[in-house]
Amino acid sequence: MLDPALCHRPVSQWLQVKSAIADWLMTPILVVLPLLFLIFLPWIAPRFRWKRLWSGFGVLLLVTYFSAQFPLTTAVANKGLVAFVPPDKGQTADAIVVLGRGGAFRDSRVKVAANLWESQRAPVIFASGSGDGTEIVNKLKRQGIPSEALNEEHCSRTTKENALFTASLLMPQGIKKIILVTDPPHMLRSLLTFRNVGFEVIPHKSPVPHLTQSRKAMMMIYEYMGLVKYGLKGEFIPQNMAQQEQPEFLGQRLEVRG
Numbered sequence: 001m002l003d004p005a006l007c008h009r010p011v012s013q014w015l016q017v018k019s020a021i022a023d024w025l026m027t028p029i030l031v032v033l034p035l036l037f038l039i040f041l042p043w044i045a046p047r048f049r050w051k052r053l054w055s056g057f058g059v060l061l062l063v064t065y066f067s068a069q070f071p072l073t074t075a076v077a078n079k080g081l082v083a084f085v086p087p088d089k090g091q092t093a094d095a096i097v098v099l100g101r102g103g104a105f106r107d108s109r110v111k112v113a114a115n116l117w118e119s120q121r122a123p124v125i126f127a128s129g130s131g132d133g134t135e136i137v138n139k140l141k142r143q144g145i146p147s148e149a150l151n152e153e154h155c156s157r158t159t160k161e162n163a164l165f166t167a168s169l170l171m172p173q174g175i176k177k178i179i180l181v182t183d184p185p186h187m188l189r190s191l192l193t194f195r196n197v198g199f200e201v202i203p204h205k206s207p208v209p210h211l212t213q214s215r216k217a218m219m220m221i222y223e224y225m226g227l228v229k230y231g232l233k234g235e236f237i238p239q240n241m242a243q244q245e246q247p248e249f250l251g252q253r254l255e256v257r258g
Helices: 004-008 013-025 028-044 051-067 071-082 103-118 133-142 159-173 184-196 213-232 241-245 248-257
Strands: 095-099 125-128 150-153 177-182 200-205
Touching (some): 013 028, 013 213, 028 051, 071 184, 095 159, 103 125, 103 133, 103 177, 125 133, 133 150, 159 184, 184 200, 184 213
Parallel strands (some): 095 125, 095 177, 125 150
């Protein structure tokens, strides 16, 4: 069982900053106005040096911002994220693990998980995610999935924590082969992270709900940044066998790190 204190940790400054940046980027007027100011200010201020440099930089940022939101751009970016994810070939597993992604994604994931369970792909469904774990389980119960086939944790706030907390609860039960359910943009990072903590992973993508183009673009930017960050931190390199055989230690280690 996870330490209940893990659910009541203060939100890290990095997560707060990341959320604020995402909200800013998804509000075009808050991005466009400062960039227009950057473009035209050098020409308004008579003594401003390197006018062309500053204006050119502002134009480049403005073009990049709008280009990133084109449907074609997001489609190509999504292709890059799913190109290395292996297909689900229908194997059975020890458990179905459903990752939370907020309310907009919840219903599609519940439907996918319920269908997998009813197809006898795995005997257990485990939901993971702060604000999502309990809600997903409650929705699955309303779909007719029995309580004894359901479990969850609602403390994790990042993909890495999803993997660590899931491992600390499922691996002591002998659950090592899982069907991982999340959306296509999130799948590659999730697959690599769950493999890192010792799971054998079968990826099963759930559909992305209808989102604004700004939200889709932000998802792509976030995932590419996440892949770079996790890669640089070595989060995709398999841990040693001692850690894999004692997953409860993972949760303790994370608690110490904060």
